[in-house]
Amino acid sequence: MAHGKxxxxxxxxxxxxxxxxxxxxxxxxxxxxxxxxxxxxxSISHAARRAGLVGEIAGSARTPETVETAKRLGIxxxxxxxxxxxxxxxxxxxxxxxxxxCGRVAQEIAPHLAPGAIVTDVGSVKAAIVRxxxxxxxxxxxxxxxxxxxxxxxxGPEAGFAELFDGRWCILTPPPETDAGAVAxxxxxxxxxxxxxxxxxxxxxxxxxxxxxxxxxxxxxxIVNTAAHLERVTDSEVIKxxxxxxxxxxxxxxxxxxxxxDVFLNNREAVLEMLGRFSEDLVVLQRAIRxxxxxxxxxxxxxxxxxxxxxxxxxxxxxxPDFGRxxxxxxxxxxxxxxxxx
Numbered sequence: 001m002a003h004g005k006x007x008x009x010x011x012x013x014x015x016x017x018x019x020x021x022x023x024x025x026x027x028x029x030x031x032x033x034x035x036x037x038x039x040x041x042x043s044i045s046h047a048a049r050r051a052g053l054v055g056e057i058a059g060s061a062r063t064p065e066t067v068e069t070a071k072r073l074g075i076x077x078x079x080x081x082x083x084x085x086x087x088x089x090x091x092x093x094x095x096x097x098x099x100x101x102c103g104r105v106a107q108e109i110a111p112h113l114a115p116g117a118i119v120t121d122v123g124s125v126k127a128a129i130v131r132x133x134x135x136x137x138x139x140x141x142x143x144x145x146x147x148x149x150x151x152x153x154x155x156g157p158e159a160g161f162a163e164l165f166d167g168r169w170c171i172l173t174p175p176p177e178t179d180a181g182a183v184a185x186x187x188x189x190x191x192x193x194x195x196x197x198x199x200x201x202x203x204x205x206x207x208x209x210x211x212x213x214x215x216x217x218x219x220x221x222x223i224v225n226t227a228a229h230l231e232r233v234t235d236s237e238v239i240k241x242x243x244x245x246x247x248x249x250x251x252x253x254x255x256x257x258x259x260x261x262d263v264f265l266n267n268r269e270a271v272l273e274m275l276g277r278f279s280e281d282l283v284v285l286q287r288a289i290r291x292x293x294x295x296x297x298x299x300x301x302x303x304x305x306x307x308x309x310x311x312x313x314x315x316x317x318x319x320x321p322d323f324g325r326x327x328x329x330x331x332x333x334x335x336x337x338x339x340x341x342x
Contacts, residue, residue, distance in 0.1 A: 027055045028189055029092040034059040035083045035105055036096035037070040038256075039151060040122045042160025044094060045075040047193040050162045060086035061157075070157045084112045092189070095121040095133075100262035103132025115140040118182050122148055124209055126173040126202035128266035134175060142182035145202065147171045147209070148195060153254035166194035167315055173202040210270035214263055215278060218271070220252035221260070 032054040034041040041059070048054045059076035060083045061067050067079035080086040087093050087109045095105050102121055113119065119137055123129050129145050137143040150168040152159065170190040174183045187197050200208075227246065264271055288296040 028053045028185065028192075029090075030055045031090045032057050032092045032094065033087045033090035034076065034094055034096055035086060035109070037061045037066055037075060037157045038096060038155050039159040039164075040148065041094070041096035042070065042073075042075045042157040043150075043162065043164040044096070044122075044160075044193065045070075046160055046162035047165055048189075051192045053189060053192055054092070058086045058090060066157060073157060075157055075160065083109050087114075087117075088112050089114060091117050093117060093119045095119070095123075098256075098259045098262040099123040099125050099128060099266045102129055103136070106133040106136040110136045110138055113138060113141045116142070118142045118144060118186055120144045120146045120172075120186055122146060123263075124149075124213060125263055125267040126171075126205045130173070130175060130202050142179050143175065144178055144183055144186045145173045145175075146186065146190070147173070147205065148190070148193075149209075149213070150195075151255070153251050155256050163194070165190070168195055169198060170195035171198045171200050171205055173200055173205050175202075206267050206270045207273075210267060210274040211277075214267055214271050215274045217252055217255065217260055218264065218275070219278075220249045223249050224253040 032045075032048065034045060034057065037045075037059045045057055045059075048057070056078065057076045058078040058080065059067065059070055060080045061070065064081065067076075067081070070076045071079045078086075083105050091114060093109065093113065095102055097105055102123060106119075109119075119133075119141060120143075121129055121133070123145075124147055126145050126147060133145070134143055148165055148168065148170040150164050150170075152164075170193075172183065172187060172190075183199075187199075190197055223246075285297065285300060287293070288300075
């Protein structure tokens with residue numbers, strides 16, 4: 001992690017030199033290009049406009065319908081059918097596509113990137129992003145991979161809202177040769193979107209996220225499908241008798257299937273290692289249940305409870321009933337509609 005510390009020191013110095021933005025100051029970026037306009041891309045747009053960080057916003061998406069929706073909602077001011085068109089003249093390019101296509105996107109946009117532009121992404125796998133994107137980024141363009149640790153189970157441009165990143169972490173994983181000034185500028189951008197920032201080595205990031213995000217999602221996908229496939233339980237009973245634990249699993253399992261397919265295929269080694277450790281710990285609990293070892297069960301449960309309290313104390317969730325997610329469907333729909341108007 002020596003590289004991470006060195007980059008962090010250089011970035012801190014560059015950020016201090018940049019100073020805090022002042023009222024009435026020009027935007028940080030003249031033109032931002034969003035490649036992909038789903039939950040994360042649209043939320044970046046809302047948050048960047050809230051803070052006055054960009055002059056204009058261009059965007060491209062896989063379907064013309066998504067581009068038109070993003071324009072109608074004011075998420076982008078200029079919509080394009082291709083990523084190559086969207087990045088022309090942009091001094092900030094944010095790739096918000098599934099991890100599996102980021103390399104192809106980088107290859108497409110490379111000839112059209114402006115000198116001095118910053119290119120970043122939002123994928124939850126970072127080593128594969130560096131591997132697939134970095135070779136295509138031309139000299140004079142700054143590549144700073146990123147991962148905002150924020151999201152909901154919703155998707156599409158209508159799902160975005162400015163507060164998504166408030167109080168959440170965003171991890172930046174710049175390669176060793178990355179210009180410290182570019183890293184500092186992107187760090188400041190994410191801070192003004194509302195995020196806390198951590199600089200990290202890409203491989204270390206993938207190991208951390210494997211246990212904090214990727215494996216939990218895999219477990220959620222699996223347990224929901226297991227319940228649905230049990231012959232003695234009908235689909236209606238699974239839904240009717242969903243208790244809090246299973247209900248939260250279904251919330252996680254509602255996440256974008258394409259995005260998560262690419263996450264697991266591109267973070268294979270770290271996920272498999274964490275799954276191995278999880279399986280070993282699960283065997284301990286299995287044996288404790290089989291042999292009536294209540295002390296072991298209680299110790300494991302108490303340790304897990306302490307972790308939960310630590311997460312709440314760190315401000316990464318709330319201790320409210322239903323973890324703050326118990327709003328009626330009508331209220332949630334109204335809130336989503338209101339966010340879309342912004």
